[in-house]
Amino acid sequence: MREELNAIRDDMKAQLAAAGSLDELREIQVAYLGKKGKLTGVLRGMGKLSAEERPVIGQLANEIRDEMGELLEEVRNTLKQKELLSQLEEEQIDVTLPGRRVGRGHKHPLTLVEDRIKEIFSAMGYVVEEGPEVELDHYNFERLNIPKDHPAREMQDTFYVSEDVVLRTHTSPVQARVMDRISPHLPVKIIAPGKVFRRDDDATHSPMFHQVEGLLIDENITFADLKGTLLEFARQMFGEDRKIRLRPSYFPFTEPSAEVDVSCMFCNGAGCRLCGQSGWIEILGSGMVHPKVLEMAGYDPEKAVGFAFGMGIERIAMLKYGIDDMRLLFENDLRFIRQF
Numbered sequence: 001m002r003e004e005l006n007a008i009r010d011d012m013k014a015q016l017a018a019a020g021s022l023d024e025l026r027e028i029q030v031a032y033l034g035k036k037g038k039l040t041g042v043l044r045g046m047g048k049l050s051a052e053e054r055p056v057i058g059q060l061a062n063e064i065r066d067e068m069g070e071l072l073e074e075v076r077n078t079l080k081q082k083e084l085l086s087q088l089e090e091e092q093i094d095v096t097l098p099g100r101r102v103g104r105g106h107k108h109p110l111t112l113v114e115d116r117i118k119e120i121f122s123a124m125g126y127v128v129e130e131g132p133e134v135e136l137d138h139y140n141f142e143r144l145n146i147p148k149d150h151p152a153r154e155m156q157d158t159f160y161v162s163e164d165v166v167l168r169t170h171t172s173p174v175q176a177r178v179m180d181r182i183s184p185h186l187p188v189k190i191i192a193p194g195k196v197f198r199r200d201d202d203a204t205h206s207p208m209f210h211q212v213e214g215l216l217i218d219e220n221i222t223f224a225d226l227k228g229t230l231l232e233f234a235r236q237m238f239g240e241d242r243k244i245r246l247r248p249s250y251f252p253f254t255e256p257s258a259e260v261d262v263s264c265m266f267c268n269g270a271g272c273r274l275c276g277q278s279g280w281i282e283i284l285g286s287g288m289v290h291p292k293v294l295e296m297a298g299y300d301p302e303k304a305v306g307f308a309f310g311m312g313i314e315r316i317a318m319l320k321y322g323i324d325d326m327r328l329l330f331e332n333d334l335r336f337i338r339q340f
């Protein structure tokens, strides 16, 4: 057995000396020192030895294993050096070449539009606020003057988490949350952008989409302030020549309420396919904050008045960039996204 071990040592030495690559080295390591390797194989036969021979052979085997292990490391280091050197020789490096640029991404069109909206309203003194996407029924409905049996709940296909918790169907609950915090102080002047959720899915609806809520509460605020603010927004977003028009509408949390149209940016109001020949395109909903909503937040509706508005960011983006299918905004197709 001693001879067998010495033969293995000599064989392995010879092979290591001849090894030309790290791959070959790994093969040698497995063939001799691995679980099914030659050295291990010999040691398995030790049971047949006499009690005197066993420790002697065992020690020799250990010596060989250690010696071969060290030698293997030495050869490995030499080979590594060699491979590195030959790599460097192969790659004729021209240090004067300009570096390769890492492609930088850019903002998604929805983010661009949201940023622009924030910019426009921030310049008018509005503060950007956020609220939770998983919202209490209390804030999503009750505090907006939409009690449990109100028909307005039917219009909004709500995702319920539990009886009292919903995925917010609009950004309007941020109104009540902010008023709770600030009340009874004035003014309240905020916009609240964010994700909202409804059970809709087609070319013009997505189960997740984005809104921006706006709220201004102060003394002596009138409908004219609402109109002036929204006209300024429409001009900054869609161009200096834009006009707006308000149509009477209904929302439970504003009174009076109005849908706001902007003069068509595609035909400049003359009438085209995109505005249904009317010259006007609806962009948002608005109104004077309902006295009940103010009361619930701790304001005296005799003193505090204000307006609120809400718009869909997807809709604004589609109008601004002439996008005809909302789903394009969520498909993450770079050929589409790179255009903005």
Ligand SMILES: [Zn+2]
Residues within 6 Å of the ligand: 264, 265, 266, 267, 268, 269, 270, 271, 272, 273, 274, 275, 276, 277, 279, 280
């Ligand atoms: Zn038009």
